Amino acid sequence: MDIRELQARALVIHDLYDELNLAQRGRTWTRTDFMLGFVGDVGDLAKLVMAAEGTRAMPGGKEALEHELADCLWSVLILAQRYEVDLENVFTRTMGELEENISARLVRESGSA
Incomplete structure (x- = not known):
């Protein structure tokens, strides 16, 4: 997949989250909400990296690390789209x-x- 394909896939998930958030909370996420979600994902990633390096106990192992890296990439792709950045x-x-x-x-x- 190239970056354009990754962005298109990320937007499909973004749109699904919009539907879910509308149904559950009556609103969609703002750009600020996405940024705060990204910060949370980076924090989770930091903990998993520490676990991988043996400095912290954290369940999930490599699979959890991979998941958080993908979450972080998704957030970057969505933030770029939301701010009209040609990444x-x-x-x-x-x-x-x-x-x-x-x-x-x-x-x-x-x-x-």
Whole structure:
């Protein structure tokens, strides 16, 4: 699956959540709600990483870690859609900038040794 396919799949689940939230709570999630949900998922991911590294007891193992990584990716895809961010283009541009900056720093570091 490429990123566009991932985004399309994420939106299907988003729409299902909208239906569920309307039925259960009478409203859908706002962009802020999605961000807060993402923060919760990142917290869960942090605990699972700690468990994987042996610094915390947490049930679920690798399967739970995989699930949280997928949840976090889903949140990022939905937040990008909600804020009209072309994630593919922005990711490509940002990685190019990071590569250029890190490479320049490495050149400076090797020159100062």
